[in-house]
Amino acid sequence: MSEPRVLKIQVPATSANVGVGFDCLGLALDMMATFSFVPSTDGQLHIKGCEPRFCGADNLVWTSYCHTCSELGIIEELLNITIDSPIPLAGGLGSSSACIVAGIAAAYALSGVSLDRERIIQMASSLEGHPDNVAPAVLGGLVCSFSNAGRVWTQRFDVADNLRFIAIVPPYEVRTAAARRVLPAEVPITTAVWQTGRCVAMVRALETGDAELLAACAHDKLHEPYRARLIPDYEALRSAALSSGASAFVISGSGATMLAICKNEQKAAGVRRTLVTMESVSAAEGACRGLQIETLQACKTGLEILAS
CATH class of the missing domain: 3.30.230.10 (Ribosomal Protein S5; domain 2)
Structure with a gap:
């Protein structure tokens, strides 16, 4: 058979x-x-x-x-x-x-x-x-x-081959419905203009691997300022990632996963080390976040x- x-x-x-x-x-x-x-x-x-x-x-x-x-x-x-x-x-x-x-x-x-x-x-x-x-x-x-x-x-x-994306996955969830509820129903036209220009630039930055452009354009005003409040570790992780070499730090979808976008493998390794060290220190202090940290490329x- x-x-x-x-x-x-x-x-x-x-x-x-x-x-x-x-x-x-x-x-x-x-x-x-x-x-x-x-x-x-x-x-x-x-x-x-x-x-x-x-x-x-x-x-x-x-x-x-x-x-x-x-x-x-x-x-x-x-x-x-x-x-x-x-x-x-x-x-x-x-x-x-x-x-x-x-x-x-x-x-x-x-x-x-x-x-x-x-x-x-x-x-x-x-x-x-x-x-x-x-x-x-x-x-x-x-x-x-x-x-x-x-x-x-x-x-x-x-997407440019040089870029690396460090996925930082907390052990808790942000429900999509909750992430939608915190968003404003309307935004000023100045915010729409801000967003439009940077969205176009983000496509170009990811396509070319331009880390300087990526750092300049990755500043959302439509959803991340509101959704960040639903992720308890957002500010600490964002600060650590950017200060250790990430070009940009964004919320993945509605969260709670976050992405640190890095110029190359070397930069990504430095950011990962910083985040892993943060976890180790937190664990030693009895306050381990339980993060899953993965270095990825575009598929x-x-x-x-x-x-x-």
Whole structure:
């Protein structure tokens, strides 16, 4: 008897906003989640690799797969799904987007339908509610996205190889709903002008690896001043990262994860050392923050089908 076919799909973590690109910029990072799919042989759905509360029929990978099968006009088959993901839950690094994109891609691959990245972005945006994480998860790199007349439009940019992104993940969450509630309903036109110029400059800085431009433009006024209050360690970590060589410090998505953006590997190593030392001192004083600290690069490829 032949072994059942195994489909493996890889999806990157993503960071929305990148500071000044509120609700329009998203960045793919090389923290990769791997999803394996095998047809079930016992007539049951099996999901492994995540918390028990996510192992039922409401699992986001499974529901996204089923939704896509319906959209493609095919019948879903029961699966054994294994999730191997280092992306923290509800941390601002696109864990839900990775699951949605993987489920949609699985429906395409298992049914033999050619992968249509633009349509995947449309469907994933509909399921997630916005495109700023799912677009870079599918395309890789830096993506500017917006919706118009029911269609999601994207512009993808390569990210300079020299840049490093230190993800600082606290052990607590900032709920997206709470992060939305603290934002003002209106902003002055001067703030809109401030933001627009710096958003364009941020795209150019990330594309060229220009650390000086990055440091000049990474000063958000739309959301970070309000959301920073929801992250108890924000000010201390921001000060430590910038003083030890980071070019910019931003909140990833709605938080609580933060990104220190560094000019190169050497600068990133210095920033990481400072943050690790802070953790060690805090632990010795009985006040360990419990931070997860990861040095990452931009992911160029986005969604990948590894095997089938």
